[in-house]
Amino acid sequence: MKRKHLSDNLWGFAFIAPSLLLICVLNLWPVVENLYYSLCKMKGFAKPVFIGFTNYITAFSDGEIGQAFLNTLFYTLLTVPIGVLLSLVTACFLNTGIKGKGFFRTLYYIPVVSAPVAVAMVWKWMFNDEYGIINYILKALGLSTLNWIADGNVILFTLAIIGIWGMIGYNMIILLSGLQSIPKSYYEAAEVDGAGAVKQFFSITIPLVSPALFFVIITTFISSLQVFDSVYMIVSETNPAFQNGESIVYLFYRYMFNVSNKGYGATIGTLLLLVILLFTCVQMKSQRKWVLYQ
Amino acid sequence: MQKGIQRHNWPVYVLLALGCIIMVFPFLWSVLTSFKTLNESLKVPPTFLPVSWQFSSYTDVVTAYPFLMFFINTFGMIIIRLAITLLISAMAAYAFARIPFFGRGMLFLLCLIPMMVPSQIFIYPQYMLAVKLKITNSVLGLALPGIASTFGIFMLRQHFMTIPDSLEEAAILDGCGRGRIFINIMLPLSKTPLVSLGIFTALFAYKDLMWPLICNTKIEAMTLSSGLAYLQGQYTTKYPQLMAGSVIAMLPMILLFIVLQRQFVGGIATAGLK
Numbered sequence: 001m002k003r004k005h006l007s008d009n010l011w012g013f014a015f016i017a018p019s020l021l022l023i024c025v026l027n028l029w030p031v032v033e034n035l036y037y038s039l040c041k042m043k044g045f046a047k048p049v050f051i052g053f054t055n056y057i058t059a060f061s062d063g064e065i066g067q068a069f070l071n072t073l074f075y076t077l078l079t080v081p082i083g084v085l086l087s088l089v090t091a092c093f094l095n096t097g098i099k100g101k102g103f104f105r106t107l108y109y110i111p112v113v114s115a116p117v118a119v120a121m122v123w124k125w126m127f128n129d130e131y132g133i134i135n136y137i138l139k140a141l142g143l144s145t146l147n148w149i150a151d152g153n154v155i156l157f158t159l160a161i162i163g164i165w166g167m168i169g170y171n172m173i174i175l176l177s178g179l180q181s182i183p184k185s186y187y188e189a190a191e192v193d194g195a196g197a198v199k200q201f202f203s204i205t206i207p208l209v210s211p212a213l214f215f216v217i218i219t220t221f222i223s224s225l226q227v228f229d230s231v232y233m234i235v236s237e238t239n240p241a242f243q244n245g246e247s248i249v250y251l252f253y254r255y256m257f258n259v260s261n262k263g264y265g266a267t268i269g270t271l272l273l274l275v276i277l278l279f280t281c282v283q284m285k286s287q288r289k290w291v292l293y294q
Numbered sequence: 295m296q297k298g299i300q301r302h303n304w305p306v307y308v309l310l311a312l313g314c315i316i317m318v319f320p321f322l323w324s325v326l327t328s329f330k331t332l333n334e335s336l337k338v339p340p341t342f343l344p345v346s347w348q349f350s351s352y353t354d355v356v357t358a359y360p361f362l363m364f365f366i367n368t369f370g371m372i373i374i375r376l377a378i379t380l381l382i383s384a385m386a387a388y389a390f391a392r393i394p395f396f397g398r399g400m401l402f403l404l405c406l407i408p409m410m411v412p413s414q415i416f417i418y419p420q421y422m423l424a425v426k427l428k429i430t431n432s433v434l435g436l437a438l439p440g441i442a443s444t445f446g447i448f449m450l451r452q453h454f455m456t457i458p459d460s461l462e463e464a465a466i467l468d469g470c471g472r473g474r475i476f477i478n479i480m481l482p483l484s485k486t487p488l489v490s491l492g493i494f495t496a497l498f499a500y501k502d503l504m505w506p507l508i509c510n511t512k513i514e515a516m517t518l519s520s521g522l523a524y525l526q527g528q529y530t531t532k533y534p535q536l537m538a539g540s541v542i543a544m545l546p547m548i549l550l551f552i553v554l555q556r557q558f559v560g561g562i563a564t565a566g567l568k
Contacts, residue, residue: 011472012395019386020405022442027408030419037418090313093306106555107314110321113551113558116501117519118540121526122324125533131336133323140339165316173559226412229503233523249414256418257508269415276412 037266044260055267065268067243068251069275071156075247076224078160079167084217086164087171092205094172095179105176109169116166120233123162124149149234152244159245162230167223171216178212179205210291218283225276228253248272321544328352328537335533351538355525361542363514364521367433371517372496374437379495380488383443387450388480392462393472402451408444414504421508431515436506440499446491453487454480490561493554500547518543 038055040048059065090108094101111119126133127148135145148158182205190200206213228249235245248268255265327335328351329344355361389395390402408416420439421430429435457480465475481488506520516524525539551558 007472008393009395012389012393012398015389015393015472015476016386016401016405018382019442019447020401022382023405023408023444025423026420026439026442027411027416027444028404030416031407031411033419034415090310093310096303096306098303098306098310104310104314105559106552108317109559110548110551111317113497113547114321114544115519115522115540115547117503117522118324118543119320121522121536121540122320125327125537126320126323128533131338131340131533133340136338136340165320168313169317222412226414229501232503233526249412252414253504262418266418269412272412273415277410280410 034266034269037263038270040263042262048263051263055264058264059267059271065251068246068248071244071246072225072227072248075156075160075163075227076221078156079163079224080217080220083164083167083220084171084213087168087216088175088213090168091172091175091179094176105173108172111166112169116229117233119166120162120230124234127158150240152241155235155241155245159227159230159234163224163227167220171220174212174216175209178209182208207292211293214287214291218280221279221283222276225272225279324537324540328534328541330534332532332534351534352542355535355538355542359521359525360514361521364516364518365546367436367510367515368500368517370433371436372499374433375440375495375499376492378441379443379446380492383446383491384450384481384484384488385476386447388454388476390447391451391454405444405447409448417504417508424509431510431512435509436517439505440495443491443495446495449491450484450487453484457483486560489557493558493561497547
């Protein structure tokens, strides 16, 4: 028995060793390093000099960071509710026993397997002020056109449209597999009891799909707070809407690798981590009120 | 509700079809634009189909930029990440799920921490590591951050926990060691989750922009994503060329998806619900 114990310990450690080692070097230690850098002054490749909480104090009085956080929050509060709702509606439609489900599912999923850089470039072309197809269609419909890319009041909506378009396929698949696991008999029983479609949706569909819905909300929330690719491709520093479109991760990238004020960049990273943890905690707490685990 | 909609479900078809048009139109428009001349692409009102189908944007882009290298780098990065991450994640997941060893719970929690941290936090320390290892501007550098997967360990552990104990006990009685059990019993039973994790890993690597942008700054060492971002800086408003570039970059993964549809969709669905 003792020998088995020893051998289990040896095998266990041997099996986890490669992953554990790499995770320590690539992920865990970097978190510590980043935290340390955020307390340092670091210019270029010079050695970090410890300066305490100076970066954090600067960050809280820095209008640029505040603006970037507001932009990102606004973007997130646009994309998550609209995107999740559209995904849910699409999933419900596909779950009504219609013909050609596989065909629809495939087409809706294509944006998920497309490189975000390419996608952003295509949307930038379609949103082009003078020659873009979207403004042309708006004009043809007799609506007023918008300066989608360079107007500070519009840019976040433009980015949100791209974000929503890109996430529906993924979320829909997860919600659809949640919907498919709901037994048909529940609806039949509700029908017998005389419950209408709306009542059925809120009393059967929503509670039973809530674990998948919760997963979808949490993951899109976190990924929206980290929006980068579309901002990088569309909101360059020469864009007049730059200030109103810059996201927090883009700001982080700029300080880390362009402006090369790496200590400050690390501070922005840590603040983002705190915001994400805060939102996740709040959502985890609130899930008890509405998520139904069987 | 089910019956109600089935009886008159044409509005559902109309709405779904409308959604499809919105989903597909950007791809269609980029393909159509890529076959137009610069002048035609800037016409107001725009033409829908190209007046004459021009292939020159593609030849322009491919001769001016090393697209073949972009392909090789992207898929080289994916293959290295897949080979390492699938093997070591499966090993760790098996140990965490089925071998009782000292400190197992605590070490598992330790491995989960990175899942809660935004990946940008790791990126500068990882870059410094790549610099120290002298692997920037190489495929190895591209692969580096993705060779271990917390998510993979988590997902595969869930799977290994569902395999019945009796199978393993019988093998132990027959004198099989842990290594043999892992290779001969556990891995063959794990094809589906391994394929899912593989697709996840490949897709993530293919879509990533920030790491390739930072790690590989030489043009011949770029990936499809970072190469395309570079292309935009060069061609700025020559849209037929830009669209040709994006079509080239998007096509391989879309084709792969159409071939392996079931695995792509199945993997996402299981990963989401666990």
